[in-house]
Amino acid sequence: MKRFGNLFLVALLSGATTLGAYKVLFDDGGAFESKSIVTTAPNNFSRNVGLGAETVDFTDAADKAVHSVVHVKNVSYRTVSNPIMEYFYGYRGGQQQEQVGTGSGVIISEDGYIVTNNHVVKDAQDIEITLNNKKSYKAKLIGTDSKMDIALLKIDADVKLSYSTFADSDNVKVGEWVLAVGNPYNLTSTVTAGIVSAKARNLDTNGIQSFIQTDAAVNPGNSGGALVNTRGELIGINTMISSMTGSYVGYSFAVPSNITRKIIEDIMEFGNVQRGMLGVEGTELNAMMSKEFGVNQTEGFYVHKVTKSSGAEKSGLKSGDIIVKLDNQNITSFADLNSYINTKRPNDKVQVSFLREDKMMTTSVVLSKNDIVKTDLKGIQIENIGSADKKQFKIGYGVKITEIENPRLKRYADELSGAIILKVDNIKAVDVETVSKIMSNKDDQEGVQIELITNNGQMVRMII
Numbered sequence: 106m107k108r109f110g111n112l113f114l115v116a117l118l119s120g121a122t123t124l125g126a127y128k129v130l131f132d133d134g135g136a137f138e139s140k141s142i143v144t145t146a147p148n149n150f151s152r153n154v155g156l157g158a159e160t161v162d163f164t165d166a167a168d169k170a171v172h173s174v175v176h177v178k179n180v181s182y183r184t185v186s187n188p189i190m191e192y193f194y195g196y197r198g199g200q201q202q203e204q205v206g207t208g209s210g211v212i213i214s215e216d217g218y219i220v221t222n223n224h225v226v227k228d229a230q231d232i233e234i235t236l237n238n239k240k241s242y243k244a245k246l247i248g249t250d251s252k253m254d255i256a257l258l259k260i261d262a263d264v265k266l267s268y269s270t271f272a273d274s275d276n277v278k279v280g281e282w283v284l285a286v287g288n289p290y291n292l293t294s295t296v297t298a299g300i301v302s303a304k305a306r307n308l309d310t311n312g313i314q315s316f317i318q319t320d321a322a323v324n325p326g327n328s329g330g331a332l333v334n335t336r337g338e339l340i341g342i343n344t345m346i347s348s349m350t351g352s353y354v355g356y357s358f359a360v361p362s363n364i365t366r367k368i369i370e371d372i373m374e375f376g377n378v379q380r381g382m383l384g385v386e387g388t389e390l391n392a393m394m395s396k397e398f399g400v401n402q403t404e405g406f407y408v409h410k411v412t413k414s415s416g417a418e419k420s421g422l423k424s425g426d427i428i429v430k431l432d433n434q435n436i437t438s439f440a441d442l443n444s445y446i447n448t449k450r451p452n453d454k455v456q457v458s459f460l461r462e463d464k465m466m467t468t469s470v471v472l473s474k475n476d477i478v479k480t481d482l483k484g485i486q487i488e489n490i491g492s493a494d495k496k497q498f499k500i501g502y503g504v505k506i507t508e509i510e511n512p513r514l515k516r517y518a519d520e521l522s523g524a525i526i527l528k529v530d531n532i533k534a535v536d537v538e539t540v541s542k543i544m545s546n547k548d549d550q551e552g553v554q555i556e557l558i559t560n561n562g563q564m565v566r567m568i569i
Contacts, residue, residue, distance in 0.1 A: 161282055161335060162335075163282075163284060163296075163298055163335065165336075165337060166284055166333055166334070166335050166336060166337035167284060167286070167296045167337075168337070169267075169269075169333075169336075169337030170269065170284060170286040170294070170296070170331050170333045170337050171237055171286060171293075171294035171296065172236075172237050172238075172267035172294075173211055173212045173213075173266075173267045173268050173269040173331065174209055174210070174211055174212075174237065174269075174286045174287060174288050174294045174330055174331050175209065175210045175211070175212060175219060175234050175235060175236055175237070175288055176207065176208075176209065176210075176234070176235040176288040176289075176290075177207065177208045177209060177210045177219075177221050177225050177226065177232065177233075177234060177244075177258075177288075177329060178205060178206075178207055178232070178233040178234075178235070179205065179206040179207065179208070179225060179226050179227075179228075179229040179231075179232060180203060180204070180205055180229065180230060180231040180232070180233065181203075181204045181206075181228050181229055181230045181231075182202065182203055182204070182230055206225065206229075207225075207289070207290065207326055208221060208222060208224075208225030208226075208289075208326060208327075208328045208329045208330075209221065209225075209286075209287040209288045209289065209326065209327055209328060209329040209330035209331075209343070210225070210234065210258065210288075210329045210330070211269050211329070211330065211331045211339065211342065212266050212267065212268040212269065213268050213269055213271075213339075213369070214266075214268050215265040215266050215267075215268055216262075216265075216266070217242075217259055217260040217261060217262050217266055218247075218257065218258070218259055218369075218373075219234060219244065219257070219258040219259070219260065220255060220256070220257055220258075220329075220342060220365060220369060221255075221256050221258060221328075221329030221342070222254050222255065222256065222328045222329040222342065222344050223249045223250065223251050223253075223254045223255060223256045224254055224328065225256065225328050225329045226246060226249070226256050226258070227251075229246070231243070232244040232245075232246060232258060234258070234260050235288070236266070237288070237293050237294050239293070240262075242260040242261065242262060243260070244258040244259065244260045245258065245259045245260075246258060247259050247372060247373070248372035248373075248376065248377065249372075250368045250372070250378045251501075252378075252535065252536075253360060253364060253365075253368055253378075253447070254344050254345075254360065255342065255360060255365055255368045255369070257368075257369055257372050257373070269331055269333070269337075269338070269339040270338050270339065271338065271339050271362045271363075271365075271366050272333075272334055272336075272338035272339060272340045272362055273362075273363065274317065274340050274341060274361035274362040274363045274364075275361075275363060275434065277301055277304060277317060277334070277340050277361075278301065279300075279301050279302070279303060279304060280300055280301060281300060281301045281334065281335075282298065282299075282300055282334070282335050283298070283299060283300065283301055283319055283321055283332055283333065283334060283335075283340065284296055284297070284298050284321065284331075284332070284333050284334075284335075284337075285297045285298075285299065285319065285321035285322065285323050285327065285330065285331075285332055285343055285357065285359075286330050286331045286332075286333060287323065287324075287326060287327030287328075287329075287330030287331075287343065288326075288330065289324065289325070289326025289327050290326050295327075297321045297322040297323070298321055299319050299320040299321030299322070300319065300320060300321075301317060301318070301319055302318040302319055302320050302356065303317075303318040304317055304318070305438060305440040305441045305444050306318045306358065306440065315361065315364070315440045315441075315443055315444030315447070316344075316345075316358035316359060316360065316361075317332065317340065317341045317358065317359045317360075317361055318356055318357070318358055319332065319356070319357055319358075319359065320356060320357075321357060322357070323343050323357035327343055328343060328344060328345070329342060329343065329344075330342070330343045331343070332359040339362050339365075340359075340361070340362050341359030341360055341361050341362055341365070342359055342360045342362075342365050343357060343358075343359045344358060344359060344360050345357070345358050361444065363448045364444065364447050364448055367447070367448050367449075367450075371450070379450045379451055379474075380447070380450075380451070380474075381446060381449045381450050381451045381452070381453055381472030381473065381474070382412070382415060382416075382446070382451075382472060382473045382474070382538070383415070383416065383417050383442070383446055383455070383457075383470060383472060383473075384411060384412040384415020384416050384417035384418060384422075384470075384473055385406070385408045385410070385411055385412065385415075385417045385422060385428070386408070386409050386410040386411075386412065386480070386541045386542075386544070387406055387407045387408040387409040387410070388406070388407050388409065388439075389405070389406055389407070389437075389438040389439040389440075390402055390403055390404055390405050390406070390407050390427065391403060394407065398425075400427065400460075401463065402427050402429070402460055404429070404437040404438075405427040405428055405429040405436055405437065405459075405460070406427065406428040406429075406436055406438070406439060406441075406442050407425075407426075407427050408422060408423070408424055408425065408426045408427070408428065408459075409424060410424055411423060411424065412473075412480055412541075413480075413481075414473070415473045416470040416471040416472050416473050417457075417470055419470075419471070420457070420468045420469060420470045420471075421468055422457065422459065422468065422470070423461070425461070426459045426460065426461050427459055427460040427461075428442065428457060428458070428459045429458055429459060429460060429465075430456075430457075430458035431445045431446070431455050431456070431457060431458075432445075432455060432456050446472070449472055450472070451472055451473060451474035452471060452472065452474075453471070453472050454469050454470070454471055454472075455469070455470050455472060456468075456469055456470075457469070457470050480537050480540065480541050481510075482526075482529070482540055482544060482553070482555075482569075483511060483544075483553055483569045484509070484510045484511025484512070484513075484514065484569075485506055485508075485509060485510070485511060485514070485521070485569070486506070486507045486508035486509075486510065487504040487505060487506055487507065487526060487537060487540065488504065488505050488507050488537060489504060489505070489536050489537050490502075490503050490504065490505045490525060494525065498525055498558055498562075500525065500527070500558070502527070502533060502534070502535045502536070503525040503526060503527050503534055503558075504525070504526050504534045504536065504537055504540055505523065505524075505525055505526075506521050506522055506523065506524045506525075506526065506557070507522070507523075508522070509521055509522060511569065513569075514569065520559055520560075521557075521559070523560050524557045524558060524559045524560060524565075525557060525558050526540075526555050526556070526557045527556050527557060527558060528554075528555065528556040529543050529544075529553060529554070529555050530543060530553060530554050531554070531556075534555075552568045552569065553568065553569055554566065554567070554568050555567060555568075555569060
């Protein structure tokens with residue numbers, strides 16, 4: 106028995122010694138403490154991210170939005186000829202054939218102003234609006250902005266209408282819940298939910314450079330409908346989807362409410378859209394571009410060139426400057442810059458914060474009027490065309506040649522001056538800004554193919 110007691114005492118002492126050694130060597134602060142690079146949350150850590158329907162109530166927002174979203178019916182007519190009748194009987198009349206397009210729209214005032222996409226009502230001869238209560242009205246087209254794909258309509262109703270209020274789209278957060286509301290196929294308003302996937306998304310379309318991207322389901326017929334927050338306030342106009350099939354596959358895009366509101370106000374006050382221009386050409390920075398330009402900054406807008414006679418030139422901006430902020434808005438990409446400028450008008454002042462040789466500087470820039478700003482295209486001075494040019498040449502877009510400085514083209518100056526450039530490298534020359542962007546992505550030594558129409562109406566293609 107005594108021997109058993111001695112063995113037990115030895116075992117107890119050995120266990121205590123082993124435990125003590127482990128504590129000294131391996132516990133926090135010990136010689137062999139574990140150095141894991143993975144940080145783990147404490148066991149009692151928990152966070153309710155609010156993804157469940159029980160934590161977000163969409164009913165109030167949906168109820169506000171559905172009554173302000175309408176069905177838009179676009180009716181146009183074309184004459185269809187009968188070649189057999191023409192050949193045998195000399196019949197030249199033809200038959201009128203109706204063509205119908207549909208989409209959605211959003212009532213923005215109690216007296217019947219409605220915003221939709223320009224492509225929903227393009228070429229319409231008759232526009233019919235059907236409200237969520239199934240009442241129908243003829244609509245008048247007040248104005249359009251094809252560049253930003255926005256149109257303003259007006260109906261005369263016999264009652265005050267439910268309408269959407271505008272939210273500040275600059276305050277929208279990525280990950281925020283949103284509702285997409287449309288009235289496709291005249292089935293009364295439909296609602297889908299999702300989150301904001303990205304802001305200031307640049308899809309490199311003609312003109313539109315700053316979308317709100319969402320994963321709320323949007324299908325054909327929802328174009329022109331409302332994107333609203335959980336309070337039912339308008340944060341965007343649904344305008345397009347990204348899909349190989351034409352149907353929703355995961356992403357949809359909306360024109361931000363701040364840009365939409367500015368366009369509408371311009372149309373109502375001036376009859377057209379008043380666009381301001383900063384007057385810089387350049388490239389948004391990333392790791393590769395920063396290395397190419399030899400700068401440390403990887404976010405912002407790198408200025409290649411400052412437009413002559415623009416506000417940027419008058420305020421002292423130079424090639425090599427990196428724009429990082431406009432007023433209080435951070436600028437990390439071209440879409441950020443373009444989005445903010447699109448909410449401004451000519452003669453508005455913008456505080457521009459920029460880096461010059463790694464030193465932060467600030468200057469005040471008065472925005473120039475878009476249609477008076479000129480730029481250089483391989484020694485050809487160009488400017489935006491006006492309504493008189495559009496009427497004279499029977500065109501809807503283009504840039505006008507004002508001066509020839511390219512030595513190789515001097516002998517053709519009389520023929521080229523006043524001509525309208527329609528395409529640059531097979532891309533529509535919608536305006537000076539579009540041409541500037543095309544040229545900013547090309548090397549100075551690269552040739553450029555242009556397509557133009559001369560003063561006598563002749564179409565010319567040339568490489569400069």
